[in-house]
Amino acid sequence: MTRLVFLGPPGAGKGTQAKQFSVLCAVPHISTGDILRSAVSQGTELGKKAQLYMNAGELVPDVLILDLIRERLSSPDVSPGWLLDGFPRNVEQAIFLDTLLEEIGQPFECVVNLDVPDEVLVSRLVQRGLDEGRADDTEGTIRNRLEVYRQRTEPLIDFYRSRQQLVSIDGNQPIEVVTAELNKIVS
Numbered sequence: 647m648t649r650l651v652f653l654g655p656p657g658a659g660k661g662t663q664a665k666q667f668s669v670l671c672a673v674p675h676i677s678t679g680d681i682l683r684s685a686v687s688q689g690t691e692l693g694k695k696a697q698l699y700m701n702a703g704e705l706v707p708d709v710l711i712l713d714l715i716r717e718r719l720s721s722p723d724v725s726p727g728w729l730l731d732g733f734p735r736n737v738e739q740a741i742f743l744d745t746l747l748e749e750i751g752q753p754f755e756c757v758v759n760l761d762v763p764d765e766v767l768v769s770r771l772v773q774r775g776l777d778e779g780r781a782d783d784t785e786g787t788i789r790n791r792l793e794v795y796r797q798r799t800e801p802l803i804d805f806y807r808s809r810q811q812l813v814s815i816d817g818n819q820p821i822e823v824v825t826a827e828l829n830k831i832v833s
């Protein structure tokens with residue numbers, strides 16, 4: 647049973663690692679960013695509401711995210727486990743997740759924190775903006791996303807560390823080295 651939460655700033659490699667690891671462990675990769683981007687491209691009500699926040703590099707309001715997570719973690723395909731990427735993003739979401747997981751009987755193994763210096767994050771995100779055309783990977787938005795991360799998401803490091811649920815990995819290493827460290831932690 648593999649249930650992991652990936653934590654880290656934008657550009658730390660959460661998506662890359664979670665995607666690969668989900669294939670390896672045969673469990674769904676649940677990325678709130680991917681879910682939101684797909685809602686935006688399909689023009690759904692959620693997408694219309696979320697788009698402005700995303701393009702500004704702000705967090706989408708919890709009221710739009712919490713039901714979505716509840717629904718996703720209640721789907722039959724998560725019975726072998728899951729990898730959460732991009733959720734929780736603030737303390738309120740972390741508390742919600744605790745309550746939800748308790749309710750549905752799905753405790754996680756640990757929170758994997760990917761540690762990467764700011765200057766590396768910025769250059770990775772600028773490059774991703776060029777490669778993938780992501781609307782929020784532009785220079786101004788990147789700075790705001792890092793700021794939002796510091797203010798809203800980084801406190802989760804202490805939140806989980808104080809409960810001995812945090813494992814940190816140096817994310818400023820080749821992708822396969824990070825994956826190997828991840829493998830060691832989980833096996």
Ligand code: AMP
Nearest residue numbers: 678679699700704705706711732733735
């Ligand atoms: P990501 O792909 O995880 O970097 O997410 C891209 C954007 O989607 C973020 O900058 C937020 O605007 C939004 N987003 C993703 N996950 C969440 C979340 N858990 N809570 C609020 N906003 C989110």
